Amino acid sequence: MPKQPISDAAATFGARVRSRRNELGKSQEGLADDSGIHWTFIGQVERGQRNVSLHNILKIADALQVDPAELVRGLSAPQDQAEPDKETP
Template sequence: MTKPPISDAARIFGERVRARRQELGLSQEQIAEGSQMHWSYFGQVERGRRNLTLHSMLRLAAVLGVDAGELVRGLPVPTKPDRD
């Protein structure tokens, strides 16, 4: 059984990250290496199963060539604590 995203915000964030990565034609491994993450951790970010630190988010946005604000703009505020 696959674990669900930790929140709607994490799911949407991951979808945005995946869409941008695919626009760039890059693999998960390439983005993970550039943002100093393990590739399996990055895969969990894309699936909404991880809650990134600020520094990880900033590194990820830099590798994706976007402002971090674009990745988080308008995300819903979680109504219950993260399961992370």
């Protein structure tokens, strides 16, 4: 069974990455090469299965030749669910 997106924001971010990558005619492997991020991670980002760090957002945006703001504009952090990458005390 496929893993679900970790949040609506992650799913939207991933869809924006995929859309721009397709506009440029790049494969996931091509985007991975251009950004210095492994292609399996790119796939997980596009499926909304990763909480992407600021540095990786900047690398992906640079490789997609887009302002990082376009990838995150209007997104909100989930309010009613625990963030998967956040440690609990």
